Amino acid sequence: MKKLLKDIRGCKVCLPHLINGVNPVMAAHEDSKIAIIGQAPGSIVHRTGIPWDDKSGDRLREWLGVDKNTFYDTKNFAIIPMGFCYPGKGKSGDLPPRPECAPLWHKPLLANLKNIRLTLLIGSYAQSYYLGEQKKRTLTETVRNHELYLPTYLPLPHPSPRNNIWLKRNGWFGEEVLPVLKAIVGEAL
Numbered sequence: 001m002k003k004l005l006k007d008i009r010g011c012k013v014c015l016p017h018l019i020n021g022v023n024p025v026m027a028a029h030e031d032s033k034i035a036i037i038g039q040a041p042g043s044i045v046h047r048t049g050i051p052w053d054d055k056s057g058d059r060l061r062e063w064l065g066v067d068k069n070t071f072y073d074t075k076n077f078a079i080i081p082m083g084f085c086y087p088g089k090g091k092s093g094d095l096p097p098r099p100e101c102a103p104l105w106h107k108p109l110l111a112n113l114k115n116i117r118l119t120l121l122i123g124s125y126a127q128s129y130y131l132g133e134q135k136k137r138t139l140t141e142t143v144r145n146h147e148l149y150l151p152t153y154l155p156l157p158h159p160s161p162r163n164n165i166w167l168k169r170n171g172w173f174g175e176e177v178l179p180v181l182k183a184i185v186g187e188a189l
Contacts, residue, residue: 001030001112008105014085014098024084025051032078032113033188036060037106037130038122039082039158040097046086051079059159060122065182066189076189078113080106082125093162097125117188118151120181123158131155140170146177154181 008024015022025041036052044054052060052071061071070076083097084105090096110116121127124139130153136142142155149155157163157173167173 004108004112013100017098018085019088020046020086022085023049025049026080026084027051027074028078028109028113029074030112031075031115033076033115033117035078035080035113035116035119037080037119037126039125041081041086042094043086056160063159063178063181064185080109082129102129118184119153121153121155127155143177
């Protein structure tokens, strides 16, 4: 596992495609209990090298019902983005995660995580990759039907402040999904 993590952190496969350079950001321990598979680091995380070290991370920790110490304990959470490096800025937010990372690193990484009790699929990229044809037509439908994917996966929207409108329009998420999430996290930890 140590060699694998070192190899991931030293990866330069996407260097020709990343205007801001490579800085693979992830965290895992062979004893991690919950895997968080998100999109890709944002510009703040690219600079700090700390996963979910931004407003999205604050909201995610609130959703999980955990503090920073619990969240950043890799024996609790493995943080595995679809793209390990910041993809750069697009017209309406960050560019999509680079497509090379997940096929290259996810399988060997997850094979080393023997104690995972739940995998959170945050956003449409993670949901498409892991749920495939089981994914519903939209992210909203996929999240709304979250019980179909339990106990292995729990699909979530991205906790970005850009999703405030989605969260406001979909009050059922806070009422129905977040209590399930917090209960599972509480049991797992």
